[in-house]
Amino acid sequence: MDHDQSRHDDPDDLRHLDAILTASPELQSLTSHVRAFAVMMTELKGEQLEQWMRCVDADDQPALHSFVVACAAIRTRLPQA
Template structure:
């Protein structure tokens, strides 16, 4: 994820021209930039304040995202606060599920196990 402070000059120019052409995106871009900062700097404790700001601002495009965050807010806050990540494990689970789907109905568990072990 790119730090908004380190955005490429060409990309910044493009963003500025888009925001100048569509002014209502300026507020939305600010909210997205703030959320990116919360994610990048693990400031999960600021999540509630950010969600309240989005709710108070008229940004209907972001409201479904905020509702989704509120649906499991404790887990989201922990994920945006703690330094640990389950991304590697999730990647392996995804790979194993793909192999299982490829072999659906064609192999017994022993062959599937061998294929999983040999697919590294």
């Protein structure tokens, strides 16, 4: 899968997104975590999940904290490979 955003996004859209993210550090942080998760999953790098969850836990992102709790609960029920 190609992660090159410029291929998909209009330059004006990218400028608007950049302005929004610049104005909101919280949204910028959330976006960074979500993008990192997407890359990790699409590149099948599940071994990075623990580190990603620790990074999210260290950040003030309540919505992602609940996602991390759910991921951890699911992982405890999965057989180890």
